Amino acid sequence: MSSKDIDRSGLTFRRDYFDDLKAWQALVDLLKDTFDIDIGPLQQMGRPDPSSMPFGWFAADGRLAANLSAFAMPLVINGRTVNAAAFQSGAVRPPWRGLGLYRDLTQKALAWCEEKGFEAIVLYTDKPALYEPYGFRSLSLHAYSGNAPVASKAQLPARHLDPLTKTDLELLRAALKTREPVSDVLAVRESAAMFVINTQLDPSVRISWLRREQAAVAWKMEAPGHFRLLDVVGADIPSLATIIAALDIDAGVVDVLFCPDKLGWSGQAQPLESYTHLMIRAPRAIAFDRPAMLSPMADF
Incomplete structure (x- = not known):
């Protein structure tokens, strides 16, 4: 299903909405309802990453039906600084699942990363098969x-x-x-x-x-x-x-x-025992010089 085939009845696409407190609260509610994660305190602790670019489909009642956010996340890999982006806050509310909304948001986020010139994209997921068609590969973590x-x-x-x-x-x-x-x-x-x-x-x-x-x-x-x-x-x-x-x-x-x-x-x-996978999309295969993992304080 392409983005033009999505049934957008009652839905409005928005991006770059973190300055709208109602829209931000809609994301907080989406993540709380979907993953039981509360990112609300971030507004009082310095606000979201200034490079963040959220992509979302909003329902007429203000609820966020589907979201995927991207932000700049420079990494050091094997001693070299990599101009990387990261995907986070990917979720779709049950009434709107199966409509291709998340695929549409992924394509929009990938296009934004290409426009910005990022050389790699990383994400955490418990569904690696969902991202493999887009060129993401799981990294071995220790x-x-x-x-x-x-x-x-x-x-x-x-x-x-x-x-x-x-x-x-x-x-x-x-x-x-x-x-x-x-x-x-x-x-x-x-x-x-x-x-x-x-x-x-x-x-x-x-x-x-x-x-x-x-x-x-x-x-x-x-x-x-x-x-x-x-x-x-x-x-x-x-x-x-x-x-x-x-x-x-x-x-x-x-x-x-x-x-x-x-x-x-x-x-x-x-080997790290975790149900989530760290995945990367990059022009070349990534292999660490030594076993490694990202600090949990960098989880996104």
Whole structure:
């Protein structure tokens, strides 16, 4: 079914609507109803990524029937900066499924990316077969696990950051603007909005500020002695031993959810167990120099 064959009765196509608060709320409602994900706090935490371009079909009552959004997401892959875009917030409400709306939005988003000159597009999905006809291919992702390094007592213990408070949010956003990619194998260069909203989507995520290193750390404790490092945001990446010392935690086992090439530590790469796939559309096949994954704080 081509876009011209879609039954648009009662529907209106719109793009670039994030400045319309009613339309934005319609997207918030769509994602809440479809995935039980609440992106509403993003408006109070710096707003959506300024490069975002949403594409949507709206019903006469203001509901968003179908949506797909694209935004710029520069990546580092094998040491090279890749001018990449990302697709997110793809959903169709049940009454309008099977009409070809999502196919139409995908084609519009792909055309926009081509117009903007992006060299690659990435997305997360639990339905990879849906995107394979458009040239997307799944990437093999790995986390790292191993024993914690020996950590001495930190001179300046880390403090907790609450991104919902103004001063902590400003500190975090300033660090995100000047961050070094957390890995040279696979990492985001920017994507501040995704990091900020991801601090709110998982209540178990902790954000700590390492005062001497001027770096923010996203982390969890999976169980007593089991430390999980999700991301590090700073102009320089501190070592894993420094991070554990600053957090002042008892860590015996460590999981690092990105390639730890800058942490002064090497664990064992383990295939990532996830129902979602990271997919990429690029002119050439992508193979990482080492096993890697994108930090969960870059999830989109």
